[in-house]
Amino acid sequence: GAGVSQSPSNKVTEKGKDVELRCDPISGHTALYWYRQSLGQGLEFLIYFQGNSAPDKSGLPSDRFSAERTGGSVSTLTIQRTQQEDSAVYLCASSLVRGVGGNTIYFGEGSWLTVV
């Protein structure tokens, strides 16, 4: 696609339920990032995927959070047993891996999650 695509754009869920957020990166981009932005706060790195390498999960806040990337393209971020503090916008981004000046990271519009 032309840009990073995320779905759903908005999700309201009850506390304790599981949610899945989807990201479709820019075609040909092998690097994929997930970030979280709580209301009025800065962007917080969650996880990074690059090709077939093991993902960098160092930013995941708890074991309720997980992500996978199938076929090196689409990624799904899963939050189990959601809590109210999980309410935030979840942003996906992608980039090429290497190349002088060619590694710019581009963001999607985010998935707004509200846990009630």
Added chain:
Amino acid sequence: DAKTTQPPSMDCAEGRAANLPCNHSTISGNEYVYWYRQIHSQGPQYIIHGLKNNETNEMASLIITEDRKSSTLILPHATLRDTAVYYCIVRVNYGGSQGNLIFGKGTKLSVKP
């Protein structure tokens, strides 16, 4: 932690140039300066980046000092739609989580009629 320092807010008159400063005194030799902006309720938008030379594209110009310890983003003719939070970020320009973007608090630019 973010390696950059930016003023928390700035105002600019519509049609005038907006000059947004950024300090990055601990920048490493292989780190680039990137600028993004985030308009309310939208994902961050890439603006421009550079290593040591000044850069210009259709959105903005980036002026980097010779010692690379600071830079200025210039929006030549600011419009109301340029009202946003502007982030200055230093990062290595290759893949891997070392190339991850670490966002600070940015500068909230308000363009006024």
